[in-house]
Amino acid sequence: MKVLGFIAVFALALVAIVVLVGQLGWLRGPEPSDLGVQQGRLKAPSLSPNSVSSQADLYPGHPQQSYARITPLRFQDTPDQAMQRLVKVLQTQERTVLLQQTPDYVYAQSQSALLKFTDDVEFWLERPAGVIQVRSASRLGRSDLGVNRARVESIRAQFEKN
Secondary structure, three states: OHHHHHHHHHHHHHHHHHHHHHHOOOOOOOOOOOOOOEOOEOOOOOOOOOEEEOOHHHOOOOOOHHHHEOOOEEOOOOHHHHHHHHHHHHHOOOOEEEEEEOOOEEEEEEEOOOOOOEEEEEEEEEHHHOEEEEEEEEOOOOOOOOHHHHHHHHHHHHHHHO
16 A cells, blocks of 8 residues: 555656646757748658648658648638738637748747647748648657647638638
């Protein structure tokens, strides 16, 4: 019985330490230096299952191509109106901060509530195709448990509703 009590106290202490580390921002991960649009592409999906990209098919043979594949945002209004609408949607997202905004590109960071894991979220208005390409990726961890996909689909639903 004493061993079980010790294990329970140890487990609680470990959880408390992990939460404290997250709250202090030590689980944010380094900010990528290679984001943005380069040669008509957003960065490739992550090598582990913790990202989504509407341009995953531009990276044939990528080990996470199937997992990462997601549809770009489609719109009926003008491209400029669509980007303005997207920015408004992003401004309503909890724990999301817009860091860069141009007429054709938006970069935001989203954090998880408890541990403050940071995800990088990018949108690029591909004018010739008439769509907004999207990439959302976790900085740390092997799996995101579907968080990036859920975030993009939530943004899509609000974007289409507005």
